[in-house]
Amino acid sequence: MKDDNLAIVPADKGRCVVVLNKSDYDEKCKELLTDNSTYKRVGQNPTSGYRKKVVNLIKNLFENNIINVMLKRKLDPPSEPTIPAFYGLPKIHKPKPIPLRPIVSCIGSITYNLAKFVAGILRPLVGQLPHYLRNTMEFVDKIKNIRQFDS
Numbered sequence: 001m002k003d004d005n006l007a008i009v010p011a012d013k014g015r016c017v018v019v020l021n022k023s024d025y026d027e028k029c030k031e032l033l034t035d036n037s038t039y040k041r042v043g044q045n046p047t048s049g050y051r052k053k054v055v056n057l058i059k060n061l062f063e064n065n066i067i068n069v070m071l072k073r074k075l076d077p078p079s080e081p082t083i084p085a086f087y088g089l090p091k092i093h094k095p096k097p098i099p100l101r102p103i104v105s106c107i108g109s110i111t112y113n114l115a116k117f118v119a120g121i122l123r124p125l126v127g128q129l130p131h132y133l134r135n136t137m138e139f140v141d142k143i144k145n146i147r148q149f150d151s
Contacts, residue, residue: 006021007025010089011090012090013091013092014093018090018092025088029088032088045083047081047110077110081108082107082109084105087103088101089101
């Protein structure tokens, strides 16, 4: 663990720990992030713009009596949000060279409280939805009758 040339990360599946050469791990992460069909480079930090949008959405829900003051406080973004963090988990169940599963951790970010609330609403549907959905419109169709703003 004291060797800065090693990356020690959990495996994608199987409760294993994987020890990789740090430069190889960094190169695999860089390869994922430079895929222009998946990720887009932004010129500046968009956090303040997203914060305004989330705050306005929650304010609008509150002013229209869709949510109460307690839920508003629960959904409000953190006063000092963190920037989402990217990392990769090695897919050791795949043939070599071992690819990484990209993960973006949004814990403490602008949308974290809102996402956590929405996940709680959707959790009961897990057994009712198919394991995959074709597109966003199919997802919208499956959830369009959900009405829950209590918490």
